Amino acid sequence: MIEITPNLNKNHKDPLYIQLYEYIKKEIETGRIPPGTRLPSIRKLSSYLRVSRNTVDTAYQQMMAEGYIESRPRSGLFVTELDDDFPVSQHKEYTSFDEYREYGPTAMEYTYDFRHGSIDQDSFPTTLWRRLTNQVCNGKDIYSYGERQGEIELRIELAKYLYQSRGVSCSPEQMIIGGGIQQLLGLLCLMIGLDGQSVAVENPGYDGAREIFAHYGFQVEPIEVNKNGLCLPQLYQSDCRLAYVTPSHQFPLGYTMPISKRMKLLQWAEKVNGFIIEDDYDSEFRYKGKPIPALKGIDSFDRVVYLGTFSKSLLPSIRISYMVLPEALLKKYKRFFYMYEQAVSKIHQLTLLLFMQQGHWQKHIHKMRKIYEKKHEVLRKAIKQHMGENVNVVGEDSGLHIIIEVKREETEESLIAAAKNVGVKVYSASKFWVNQKQNKNPQLLLGFGGLSEEEIDCGIQSLSNAWF
Amino acid sequence: MIEITPNLNKNHKDPLYIQLYEYIKKEIETGRIPPGTRLPSIRKLSSYLRVSRNTVDTAYQQMMAEGYIESRPRSGLFVTELDDDFPVSQHKEYTSFDEYREYGPTAMEYTYDFRHGSIDQDSFPTTLWRRLTNQVCNGKDIYSYGERQGEIELRIELAKYLYQSRGVSCSPEQMIIGGGIQQLLGLLCLMIGLDGQSVAVENPGYDGAREIFAHYGFQVEPIEVNKNGLCLPQLYQSDCRLAYVTPSHQFPLGYTMPISKRMKLLQWAEKVNGFIIEDDYDSEFRYKGKPIPALKGIDSFDRVVYLGTFSKSLLPSIRISYMVLPEALLKKYKRFFYMYEQAVSKIHQLTLLLFMQQGHWQKHIHKMRKIYEKKHEVLRKAIKQHMGENVNVVGEDSGLHIIIEVKREETEESLIAAAKNVGVKVYSASKFWVNQKQNKNPQLLLGFGGLSEEEIDCGIQSLSNAWF
DNA sequence: GGGTATTTGTCCGTATGTATG
DNA sequence: TCATACATACGGACAAATACC
Numbered sequence: 007m008i009e010i011t012p013n014l015n016k017n018h019k020d021p022l023y024i025q026l027y028e029y030i031k032k033e034i035e036t037g038r039i040p041p042g043t044r045l046p047s048i049r050k051l052s053s054y055l056r057v058s059r060n061t062v063d064t065a066y067q068q069m070m071a072e073g074y075i076e077s078r079p080r081s082g083l084f085v086t087e088l089d090d091d092f093p094v095s096q097h098k099e100y101t102s103f104d105e106y107r108e109y110g111p112t113a114m115e116y117t118y119d120f121r122h123g124s125i126d127q128d129s130f131p132t133t134l135w136r137r138l139t140n141q142v143c144n145g146k147d148i149y150s151y152g153e154r155q156g157e158i159e160l161r162i163e164l165a166k167y168l169y170q171s172r173g174v175s176c177s178p179e180q181m182i183i184g185g186g187i188q189q190l191l192g193l194l195c196l197m198i199g200l201d202g203q204s205v206a207v208e209n210p211g212y213d214g215a216r217e218i219f220a221h222y223g224f225q226v227e228p229i230e231v232n233k234n235g236l237c238l239p240q241l242y243q244s245d246c247r248l249a250y251v252t253p254s255h256q257f258p259l260g261y262t263m264p265i266s267k268r269m270k271l272l273q274w275a276e277k278v279n280g281f282i283i284e285d286d287y288d289s290e291f292r293y294k295g296k297p298i299p300a301l302k303g304i305d306s307f308d309r310v311v312y313l314g315t316f317s318k319s320l321l322p323s324i325r326i327s328y329m330v331l332p333e334a335l336l337k338k339y340k341r342f343f344y345m346y347e348q349a350v351s352k353i354h355q356l357t358l359l360l361f362m363q364q365g366h367w368q369k370h371i372h373k374m375r376k377i378y379e380k381k382h383e384v385l386r387k388a389i390k391q392h393m394g395e396n397v398n399v400v401g402e403d404s405g406l407h408i409i410i411e412v413k414r415e416e417t418e419e420s421l422i423a424a425a426k427n428v429g430v431k432v433y434s435a436s437k438f439w440v441n442q443k444q445n446k447n448p449q450l451l452l453g454f455g456g457l458s459e460e461e462i463d464c465g466i467q468s469l470s471n472a473w474f
Numbered sequence: 475m476i477e478i479t480p481n482l483n484k485n486h487k488d489p490l491y492i493q494l495y496e497y498i499k500k501e502i503e504t505g506r507i508p509p510g511t512r513l514p515s516i517r518k519l520s521s522y523l524r525v526s527r528n529t530v531d532t533a534y535q536q537m538m539a540e541g542y543i544e545s546r547p548r549s550g551l552f553v554t555e556l557d558d559d560f561p562v563s564q565h566k567e568y569t570s571f572d573e574y575r576e577y578g579p580t581a582m583e584y585t586y587d588f589r590h591g592s593i594d595q596d597s598f599p600t601t602l603w604r605r606l607t608n609q610v611c612n613g614k615d616i617y618s619y620g621e622r623q624g625e626i627e628l629r630i631e632l633a634k635y636l637y638q639s640r641g642v643s644c645s646p647e648q649m650i651i652g653g654g655i656q657q658l659l660g661l662l663c664l665m666i667g668l669d670g671q672s673v674a675v676e677n678p679g680y681d682g683a684r685e686i687f688a689h690y691g692f693q694v695e696p697i698e699v700n701k702n703g704l705c706l707p708q709l710y711q712s713d714c715r716l717a718y719v720t721p722s723h724q725f726p727l728g729y730t731m732p733i734s735k736r737m738k739l740l741q742w743a744e745k746v747n748g749f750i751i752e753d754d755y756d757s758e759f760r761y762k763g764k765p766i767p768a769l770k771g772i773d774s775f776d777r778v779v780y781l782g783t784f785s786k787s788l789l790p791s792i793r794i795s796y797m798v799l800p801e802a803l804l805k806k807y808k809r810f811f812y813m814y815e816q817a818v819s820k821i822h823q824l825t826l827l828l829f830m831q832q833g834h835w836q837k838h839i840h841k842m843r844k845i846y847e848k849k850h851e852v853l854r855k856a857i858k859q860h861m862g863e864n865v866n867v868v869g870e871d872s873g874l875h876i877i878i879e880v881k882r883e884e885t886e887e888s889l890i891a892a893a894k895n896v897g898v899k900v901y902s903a904s905k906f907w908v909n910q911k912q913n914k915n916p917q918l919l920l921g922f923g924g925l926s927e928e929e930i931d932c933g934i935q936s937l938s939n940a941w942f
Numbered sequence: 943g944g945g946t947a948t949t950t951g952t953c954c955g956t957a958t959g960t961a962t963g
Numbered sequence: 964t965c966a967t968a969c970a971t972a973c974g975g976a977c978a979a980a981t982a983c984c
Contacts, residue, residue, distance in 0.1 A: 067762060071730055071760075071762060071766055072730070072732065072733050072766050072767070073702075073730070073731065073732015073733035073734055073735065073736070074732075074733050086732065086733065086734045087734065121618065123618070123619050124617060124618045124619075125617050125618075126617075127614065127617045130617065132611055132612070135611070136607070136608055136611050139604070139607060140604055143600055143603070143604050144600070146595065147791075148789065148791045149592060149593050149594075149595045149598065149789070149790075149791070149924065150589065150591070150592045150593075150790060150791070150924060151591050151592075151785075151790045151791070152790075152791060184817075185653050185657075185793075185817030185818065186815050186817050188814055188815050188817075189653075189657070189817050192660065196689050196690070213813065214813055214814075214815065217813050217814075221664050221810070221811070222664070223691075234541075262539060262540075262541070263541070264540065264541020264542075264554060265540050265541040265542050265554070266541055266554050266555060267541070268541070292539075294535065294539060296492075296536055298539055298540050299540070317619075321616065321617070322617075322618060322619045322620075322820075323615075323616045323617070323618070323619070323620060323819060323820035323821055324819050324820075324821060325653075325816075325817055325818065325819050325820075342689070343689070345681065345682055345685050346656055346682075346685075347654050347656050347682065348793075349652075349653030349654050349656075349657050349793055349817055349818075350653065350793065350819075351791060351792050351793050351818075351819050351822055352790075352791035352792075352793075353791055353792060353822075354819055354821075354822075369962095372969085372970095376968095376969090456617065456618065489970080489971060489972085490971080490972075491971080491972085515949075515950060515951080516950075516951070516952095517949080517950075517951095518949095525972080525973090526971095526972050526973040526974070527973080527974075528971090528972065528973060528974085529971085529972060529973080531951080531952080532971090532972090534951090545951065545952095546950095546951090546980090547950080547951050547952075547978095547979070547980080548949080548950050548951055548952090548978075548979040548980040548981080549949095549950070549951080549979090549980055549981075550949095550950070550951085550980095551950095551951080
């Protein structure tokens, strides 16, 4: 008979049955108690250890649940046969985790961060948003899974907004809510599937979209961009049947696609029996005149997938984007993709719903447009004043960033490093190009959404001192 | 010279410049003003229409921005060349959207809904969660994009939890946060790619996972499940190198995979040089003894991908799940998938972080385990009392649901319909099987998380009256 | 052909009614 | 109620392009 002699201690942090369980488990794992062995009966062991029968029973039960031992009723408990060529499981002692904290947001080595995608910190209506969130949390709706396409009420509100502000007429049924443009693009890739093995993308263009297409098995065809947007002859020459474009504000250059080219683009899609993906990521921030209607608004052929997001215009951290599908893709979605659970927080969705229903959204857009227009102006003036003829402003009609070309024979890396030395973070723009020309002047992206007007001016001044 | 004769009305809902803009745009789109035409100068038109020059100017500016007309400074404004075979854009009048409201959560035709995935409404610490959310909202961190893998502090906290409670020793770097199991599975499919063309899944098993695998191009191989979990001989016969399993609580039957089979499963993965995906979706709710360590905890070969979620144990609507990658996949992730933006709300992540750091999470788990154990007991008793010999309880060791087999020659649909008539919603369990046997008794899934103990008992009583 | 007057798009400051808080 | 901000509308000033002598 195998002996079981654990050191049971009633004052130990773990209860008795756990101590017993851990002890026997270890004995089995190390092989001291070989497979097939009959363990002491519950009665014997409990009286030997002077603990209650239930204590032993619980420990045995736990091991049974995990499969270490087997019960043969009215016969005994036996250690399960294990393959002994299996390496003994050895838990690494887990590290203190403190070493990872350096990655956290506490690392503030930069005074001015011209990050793209940050928003104005002071103007987000924190109090209001919190109040609405509380209102939502008090409701009964947050304890179950949400609707898979996204909350219907929110989709209704979004459809209204799209009609009134972007000229897009769609039904809430066509709309799918998702956690960011990339996630929606992924779903879209699955839906379009192998019908379109090549996808045309703008060059320069959003690298995040390119990556998605590539990962989902598409051949990515970069198409040159000029002041009017995509170069159509190149598009026709390609064998693509799918194109990803940013017509309202070409990313990153900020160009607007004129109506004539929009129509030709739609005709292309009809001709090749394909689709156009319109990423309307930052159309809200057009500073000259009224916002331009979306491409989807004149999509008589029903070939445009419209993508919109709240990351730029409201708050990037709530992660809400949406997509409007044409009929053909909607059918596919309803048939094959309806079992996908919604990935966006229902709480945030319902909060946004209230925010829109009560009219705060429209107001917020107007307010932010003014604020960013002012910042945009300040940035342009600062560049002109402090840098003058040393740089060209390449894309300046875009909403929340500006691209400058530095007239120097230096690499972008060295300029970024020089900027870092004076506490300014700027970003390389070369990743937006697919086939970078070698002898091109370095181009840098300056996002200004998260900086105040003073910070923008000081930041540019520092940059100028560092570079020129 | 082209004549422009709009009916401008100062009392119209739209301002003058919009009316003029709409009028001229239409004239161009219909072709009455042909491309290339020179438009009346701003002064001429303003004096003719008796409006300010700026009114005309603003209208022209808007059309210029959209590309309908072009300006040659100090020379005139000209209509852009357009293809005239393009169909005139015609906005459908948008529907009132009221028709869609019926889909909303207001449709409460059921008194008792045995939905799977709902949680206990009364025990979620709403006030605390709100307080923590407010705390997070007051911080400076929510105005920018979050870390792509998920907030590092949260990952640190999660790694600690996994080590202490699930026996999984991992570094926060191996962990990726995502908006639900399905989203993470999708990412995983992309990472594993064509290395593993077939994936073994449990039969019965989680249909949502099967669908993902199929969509991402995998051949899905259903493997039978017995009381010990996956049938290993079948697994060996298949040509799979990837297996998706739920060892702690087989879904939907609730079986626990014993340690011997776990080791054999790991050896299989090592032998075929493949991976095991362990979906630990509801391990927190084990009612007999301590929770069983995860398969990942004994993964000496580093071949297990661990998936966990807060949907069941905390709140489904915040949508936070996580995944622990083995070294081989982590490398791939870092190299090829690092540009994916995080899809989970940073606000929720930081709130959860506080929730865990302050020890509420552990307390909450313990509390919920008690509550659900009680409900589980009530449900089992109610079934025994009200239905007795009319049903078999098939899976009863699972956490938040029970599967019953009704000993009748009826279809699941007819039983569901009969239940609906008495205001009870139950769910078909057949979708969890891949190849359904024809002459099988109907099986139904009863989720009990969202119902109170009284509701559970009454619901079962109603069901019994309706069926027997 | 060159100088000049006119026309043109563009930019600027300002007045007014309305909505907001 | 008052103060503020905003969208809209207005006319003047400027400089470049054009037409005319």
